[in-house]
Amino acid sequence: MLQFFGRGSAFQYEQNSAFFTDGDDIILIDCPMSSFHKLIRMNIEQLTESRNVRIIFVLVTHTHADHVSGIATLIQYAYYVWHIPIVIAAPSQEVKDDLRFLFSRLEGCDMAAFHLTTADKLKIWVKDVIPTTHVPGLNGRCFGYNLKIGDASVIYTGDTNTLEPYKQYLTDGGDIYFYTEASAAKSPVHIYLPDELDYLKSLTDKGIKVYLMHLDDEDKAYELIKDTSIMFAPLYM
Numbered sequence: 243m244l245q246f247f248g249r250g251s252a253f254q255y256e257q258n259s260a261f262f263t264d265g266d267d268i269i270l271i272d273c274p275m276s277s278f279h280k281l282i283r284m285n286i287e288q289l290t291e292s293r294n295v296r297i298i299f300v301l302v303t304h305t306h307a308d309h310v311s312g313i314a315t316l317i318q319y320a321y322y323v324w325h326i327p328i329v330i331a332a333p334s335q336e337v338k339d340d341l342r343f344l345f346s347r348l349e350g351c352d353m354a355a356f357h358l359t360t361a362d363k364l365k366i367w368v369k370d371v372i373p374t375t376h377v378p379g380l381n382g383r384c385f386g387y388n389l390k391i392g393d394a395s396v397i398y399t400g401d402t403n404t405l406e407p408y409k410q411y412l413t414d415g416g417d418i419y420f421y422t423e424a425s426a427a428k429s430p431v432h433i434y435l436p437d438e439l440d441y442l443k444s445l446t447d448k449g450i451k452v453y454l455m456h457l458d459d460e461d462k463a464y465e466l467i468k469d470t471s472i473m474f475a476p477l478y479m
Contacts, residue, residue: 243394243419243451245478247277251425251432251458252308258456259309260398260421260475262391263289266296269367271387271398273300278312280479282319298328301361301368303400304376304384305340313341314349321355331361333371333385340383367391370411374402377431399423401456403431405438415449421475423456426463432456435466446471 248256259277261270268289270277287293298320300313313330320328330345332338338360345351345358361368370388375381386408389396394417397408401423412420422442425432435454442452455475457463463474 243391243396244271244398244421244453244475246455246475247280247478248274249455249457249475249477251423251456252306254458257308258423260455261289261478263291264367264391266290266292266294267299268295268297269299269301271301272303272309272400273312273316274308274310275312275315278316278319281316284479286324295324295326298326299364300328300330301364301387302330302332302337302341303386303398304333304380305337305344306377306380306401309401310341310344314345314351317345317349317351317356321352327357328355329357329359331359331364331368333361333387334383335360337383337385361387369395372397372407372411374400374404374407376401376403393417394419397421399433401431402433403429405433405441412445412450418450419453420445420450421453421455424454424463426457426459426466432458435463439466439470442472443470 244260247259250256256276257274259272320326361371369390372386376384386400387398396419397411399422424435428434452472453475
């Protein structure tokens with residue numbers, strides 16, 4: 243299902259960023275600079291069915307640097323080097339306005355080099371944009387996603403300090419994939435894995451595939467999940 247260029251938290255070497263493909267389109271979920279560096283080192287055309295990329299989409303969860311720091315450079319690289327159209331999808335109009343200021347005013351991107359929209363316009367994949375809470379400074383501007391990828395339902399938390407907004411999408415088993423951030427260190431702005439471990443195990447008992455991402459300490463997280471069906475988000479490279 244989703245694959246990851248990185249699954250680490252903000253202070254890790256490879257920061258959190260996922261992707262999937264649909265035909266000749268590549269859809270990224272966030273793009274830190276560490277993911278941009280991976281993208282330009284690879285032949286991205288190998289990801290698509292026809293080996294010819296049509297459009298690159300980037301779904302943004304929130305504007306912390308470990309989630310958006312690579313997008314402006316990706317815009318410029320896609321425009322000047324790859325000659326591939328790029329669409330940036332913000333989770334809300336307010337975040338869209340913030341991204342426009344970031345890309346056009348602060349980063350100086352040519353407005354002809356990208357298209358900026360809101361994620362609700364991408365109905366082929368985006369079923370719901372899910373508001374959540376993370377840090378006080380970004381109140382009202384942090385989101386996760388309920389995605390439809392093929393026949394599967396994919397729930398992606400983004401950065402969050404609560405799982406409550408996502409539980410309504412996790413009531414049934416079936417072809418459901420749940421990607422949740424998880425921290426081994428207790429913090430008011432992230433999910434503390436020991437507190438949610440029993441709930442996450444109950445999801446796997448129902449047949450829901452549970453993957454951990456945005457990890458601050460993989461060794462500690464592994465010790466907590468090693469006797470369960472919970473998995474780490476799969477790394478592509």
